[in-house]
Structures are given as structure tokens and as C-alpha cells.
Amino acid sequence: MTYSINVLVIAGTVDARNIISELIKTGVAVTATVTTSYGSELLEAYEGIDVHKGKLDSDGMLKLINERKICCTIDASHPFAREASVNAIEACTEAGIPYLRFEREGVTAETGRIIKVKSFEEAARAACTFDGNIFLTIGTNNLKIFVDTIPDYKNRLFARILPDSRMVSRCEEAGLSAGNIIAVKGPFATGMNIEMLKHCSASVLVTKESGEAGGMVEKLEAAASLDIPVIMVERPEVPYTAKVSTLEEVMEFIRQQVK
Numbered sequence: 001m002t003y004s005i006n007v008l009v010i011a012g013t014v015d016a017r018n019i020i021s022e023l024i025k026t027g028v029a030v031t032a033t034v035t036t037s038y039g040s041e042l043l044e045a046y047e048g049i050d051v052h053k054g055k056l057d058s059d060g061m062l063k064l065i066n067e068r069k070i071c072c073t074i075d076a077s078h079p080f081a082r083e084a085s086v087n088a089i090e091a092c093t094e095a096g097i098p099y100l101r102f103e104r105e106g107v108t109a110e111t112g113r114i115i116k117v118k119s120f121e122e123a124a125r126a127a128c129t130f131d132g133n134i135f136l137t138i139g140t141n142n143l144k145i146f147v148d149t150i151p152d153y154k155n156r157l158f159a160r161i162l163p164d165s166r167m168v169s170r171c172e173e174a175g176l177s178a179g180n181i182i183a184v185k186g187p188f189a190t191g192m193n194i195e196m197l198k199h200c201s202a203s204v205l206v207t208k209e210s211g212e213a214g215g216m217v218e219k220l221e222a223a224a225s226l227d228i229p230v231i232m233v234e235r236p237e238v239p240y241t242a243k244v245s246t247l248e249e250v251m252e253f254i255r256q257q258v259k
Contacts, residue, residue: 132203
């Protein structure tokens with residue numbers, strides 16, 4: 001069955017690409033938003049979709065919704081992209097269209113030493129209590145917090161980031177140099193994570209609760225195998241108006257829009 005509607009997908013994740021692929025199969029017109037050139041490049045494989053690159057506040061998103069005659073929005077942004085989700089909710093409310101959050105399931109840690117914290121500031125303080133090197137898999141937005149908090153950070157911090165020039169620039173702006181940066185594209189198997197932790201002589205791993213799609217299982221397995229503690233930043237709280245966690249539920253949401 002095909003549906004002649006235009007759907008906005010807040011993208012930038014594997015989840016979003018899976019959703020877009022399924023929407024295309026049903027003939028849905030897709031408008032996708034991403035914030036980076038890398039995110040835009042990943043969507044080039046999907047023919048016929050309209051891609052908007054760049055950050056949007058709620059007003060910008062509302063304008064896009066009106067211009068593209070969007071009938072509903074699926075928010076499949078990263079679990080830590082709180083601002084994007086809040087802006088999408090506000091824009092959809094203002095436009096009077098349905099909003100649906102796709103939230104990947106979290107990972108339940110069954111092995112290893114896990115220290116859960118509520119913020120990156122708390123994570124940096126917790127990392128300070130450990131001697132030795134610190135391996136960061138938190139992206140680049142909050143690196144400065146660790147640089148400002150960790151004594152002798154130039155010798156102790158190692159950040160794994162995407163091999164994107166903008167990400168490298170953020171690292172350098174935060175105070176990190178080439179010796180602190182591991183710019184490489186995932187996904188990473190458990191064995192690869194183990195080798196990276198060994199390469200950095202890491203005594204602690206700091207990561208985000210990004211779920212299975214974010215490689216969390218492999219990170220936890222690697223840390224547990226080396227008996228390295230993990231400081232995990234929990235997902236931010238967002239006032240989602242509707243939320244699902246499976247592709248089947250997303251497609252049911254789409255079917256409801258054409259009834």
C-alpha cells in the first residue's frame with residue numbers, strides 16, 4: 001500500500017535511515033533534517049527525499065513544515081539531541097500536526113562496573129576520581145567540560161570522534177591536540193573497542209547511554225573484559241508527547257495519518 005503524504009523525519013541516526021528506507025517503500029514523500037555534511041552524505045543513497053542540512057530552531061522548523069506541507073513528524077534524532085526534539089515538539093504543536101518520537105531501547109548492563117550519572121559535568125567529576133587515562137566516546141559537544149575539569153588533560157584524555165573536519169575542529173577548540181584525538185568511523189566490534197582501550201592505556205571509559213544502535217553493547221563488553229569501569233551519562237529527560245521504540249509502531253503511526 002502506498003501513502004501520498006509528506007512526512008518530516010528528524011534524522012542523523014541509523015534509526016532515522018531505517019525509518020526513511022521503510023517510508024520510501026510505501027511511497028511516502030520524505031523531508032529529512034540533518035545538522036552535518038556527513039549526515040547529509042549518508043542520505044544520498046535514498047533517492048527522491050528532500051534533505052535540509054543545518055540546525056533549526058522551533059521557528060525554522062515550523063517554517064519548513066509549512067513550506068513542505070508536512071502532515072506529521074517522526075523524530076528519530078540521537079537520544080542526546082534534546083534541543084532538536086524540544087524544537088520539533090514546539091513546531092508540531094504550533095503547526096497542529098502529529099509528532100512521534102522514535103526512541104531506541106536502552107541497554108541493560110549485566111556485566112562490568114557501571115557508574116551512572118545525570119550530566120556531563122557529573123561524568124567529568126567522576127572521571128577525576130580515577131588515576132590514569134580516560135577514554136571518551138561522548139562526541140564533541142561536551143569535550144570542553146572534561147578539558148576544564150581533568151588535571152593534566154593533555155596527557156590523560158583521549159576522544160574518539162567521527163572523522164569529520166568539523167568534529168576535529170571542535171576538539172582543537174576545546175584544547176585537545178592530534179595526540180588526544182582518535183578520528184574513526186564505526187561501528188566498532190567488541191574486539192576493536194578492546195584494542196582502542198589498550199592503545200590509550202585507559203583506566204576508565206566515559207560514554208553516553210546511546211542504546212544498542214549506538215554501539216553500547218560492544219563498549220560495555222570491551223570494558224568488562226579489561227575490568228575497566230564505565231561512567232555512563234544517562235539520557236536527558238524530554239517531554240515527548242508520543243513515543244515508540246519499534247519500526248512496526250512507526251508504520252502504524254503513518255497508517256493512522258491517512259485514515
